[in-house]
Amino acid sequence: MLLTCKIGFSSTDSVMPLKLVEAGIPKEKLGLIAVPMIPIQVLLPLVISKYSTGPKPLNVFLKAIPYRLLLGVGAAFLVWITPTLVPDASKGLPITYVGLLLVLYGAHQACLYCMYVSIMAFFAKISDSKVGGTYMTLLNTCTNLGGNWPTILALYFVDPLTWKQCEGGVEAIDNACRTSVERDLCVSKGGKCVTTIDGFYIETVICIVIGFLWLWLWGSKTIKYIQALNENAWKLAKRKTDKR
Template identity: 25%
Template sequence: MRARCVEKKIFARVSFIMKFFDIITATALVRFTRKNSLITFLYAYPFYMLATCSNGLMLMFAEQRVADGYILPALMGVNLATLLAHHGVYLSSQGFFYYIADENMGGVYMTLLNSLFNFGTMWVDTAALKTIGVMDRDLELDEDYCKRYQNGTDIYDPTETPFTGWDSFYYMCMFSIVAGSIWYAVFFKKIKQLQKTPVEEFRLTKNKKLLTDEK
């Protein structure tokens, strides 16, 4: 986005405003993710993929939105959609972990599940950013290119943009959609079936030694 002439102050404004939406959406979605957590997850997951990859469209038209002065509401819309989808996925998974957590193991079990969930998501973001960095390492921009939009009089000309062809971010979005869709198709029935599994099936059985027995 910075290379598309989006100034840092725009990101600061979006980040500040989204703090309020973050609290509001998280509070509102908690009640929907407690009873049918995995069903909520199955609905939120495809929306999360689309919302995340909508950033690709935002990136494609970012410079044009800067030129016409609508970059702030455009970023707000994309970030709000992504935030809603992210809360739907995260809160539903946490709701399921809370549902199956065994009281005999206290907070250890819940912490372990949460740690595994975070580990399984954060490395994907890091690997994606590293990949984009390698693909764009030879891209050089004119330092004065974005100054044309600072006075608000210059008009966006697609023939003058330094970005031609497909950006590496677009390839990452396409790969994410394909990989995510395959994963969704493979695990959809299994995840849906877990929602119907009695909570007792996730509990420690008499054949397994309790942690308290070892003390």
């Protein structure tokens, strides 16, 4: 469960910031968006902890997943509308666009902290105190690994999923600009490789579909099952020693 629960968010979390930068939004502007979120990031764990300290802390985790998946639609919309709302980022960002960024980022942080606080509460509940922090470290490592490998795949598949076409030039070329050779050929003929379908949108849809299928077919049942287990099921078995 820990290794697969973040597949549905991988495109939004890893590719969207890069697409905003590609659309012309400066990195420092995106960095400043995080400043107003600091009070929210401080208060969210305090609020969420009230609902994650009971016998079923993963209920919060489970309820946050659909909302975080749907934020992928908002992320794709934001990337799509960025060139229209911000034709020239050097002149500053419009208030409307900043508002959209803050709303989307705030909603993302809320879902992120709901999942993070609840999963940490569950780890603290089931960890065997006999081995100290080693148990929680192992669980956290699995959680981090479950977020890293989908990110790598999401970044890798953006370009293969992107559709481009060579346009312009002195000759009509049936060139999809898939390889460096095709791109060089397009430029040599006076053309330009133009993106017709950005792979980010295709990847976002695929990730959202995978995320909901994971939740409905396996994730929800698995989370409820492991949460219902007795705490003794998570304890390390005592090693029997021979008495002579």
